[in-house]
Amino acid sequence: MVEKSSVDCVTPTNFGLLFLNGDSELIYKQCIKDFQRLTTADQFEELITSFNENVTSYSVKFTAQFGPLTHYIWVDAAERKAISVYFDEENQIHRLLIKPYAKYLKPMQFIRSKLIRCRLKKSGRSFGEAPMNS
Secondary structure (H helix, E strand, O other), X not given: OOOOOOOOOXXXXXXXXXXXXXXXXXXXXXXXXXXXXXXXXXXXXXXXXXXXXXXXXXXXEEEEEEOOEEEEEEEEOOOOEEEEEEEOOOOOEEEEEEEEOOOOOOHHHHHHHHHHHHHHHHHOOOOOOOOOOO
């Protein structure tokens, strides 16, 4: 585990590094009371520690405004883990969700993939099977 930082406030700018460094106490203190009622500080620390296994860094992949809250999604360097966080204008954390990161095909890739599978199904061949010469 990396040494705890000397900052006294979590912001969208430093959140990824603080999370990676395991600064669970600092992050937990900035979560709203409703969030803190869902999990204890010790549980939160365990969660961060286990989620950070095999992670070298986090970077912001997504930002959006939802009323008074700003939603950020940090993704690890290997693009296997994601952290979704909602901050208010005073940097209080209203929601925090950690989960595996899933990448989806772009719309045209998805359409081509479905079209190829459909054509193969109609021809009676399986995906990856070479056409037979007549």
